[in-house]
Amino acid sequence: MSSPKAPEDGQGGGDPPGDLRSVLVTSVLNLEPLDEDLFRGRHYWIPTTKRLFGGQIIGQALVAAAKSVSEDVQVHSLHCYFVRAGDPKVPVLYQVERTRTGASFSVRSVKAVQHGRPIFICQASFQLTQPSPLQHQFSMPTVPPPEELPDYETLIDQCLRDPNLQKKYRVVLNRIPARNVPIEIKLINPSSLCQLENMEPKQMFWVRAKGYIGPELQRPGAQG
CATH class of the missing domain: 3.10.129.10 (Hotdog Thioesterase)
Incomplete structure (x- = not known):
């Protein structure tokens, strides 16, 4: 964005x-x-x-x-x-x-x-x-809490320090911090951010808004 x-x-x-x-x-x-x-x-x-x-x-x-x-x-x-x-x-x-x-x-x-x-x-x-x-969702998997996981900025910095990172990926990663995205994401498997190839077709992560969004959009029972 x-x-x-x-x-x-x-x-x-x-x-x-x-x-x-x-x-x-x-x-x-x-x-x-x-x-x-x-x-x-x-x-x-x-x-x-x-x-x-x-x-x-x-x-x-x-x-x-x-x-x-x-x-x-x-x-x-x-x-x-x-x-x-x-x-x-x-x-x-x-x-x-x-x-x-x-x-x-x-x-x-x-x-x-x-x-x-x-x-x-x-x-x-x-x-x-x-x-x-009634319960319509899958059981919550056993994953680390978000407080124990690094944020996106930390992960990007770690990836950019990798001397083996390809130039085209380095350009993409450098652009991400410049985007004022109002959403915070913490990856369950942080190493996957640098592994831009041969990744599994699924990924787990924590996500939340960086600002107050009110009770209307925070209902845990809402279904898409």
């Missing part, structure tokens, strides 16, 4: 203070209300593909849906469809439809629109907070 620009003081619709990465996370999820169940989302970085980052669209759509339900429910499931490529030069409008509001479950449909056409649609269900006997 390209290097983002921080909002100027006194501008940007009341963006929260803090370091750049924290502002990126909090600001991009701070939607502007335009009408009932209608919001506008802005962008603070542009991927190298020159298209909107899909994770940003999902996050903003989920925030829009969460604003139409009560605080005592949490995200239960989310089904997403990317219809068209997003244009990073214009904001995104999020239209929320209150499909159903029940005693235990509520369903919201969200349409993300640019240039008068939908670029993304999703359906989110919200469940009243309560214990459930």
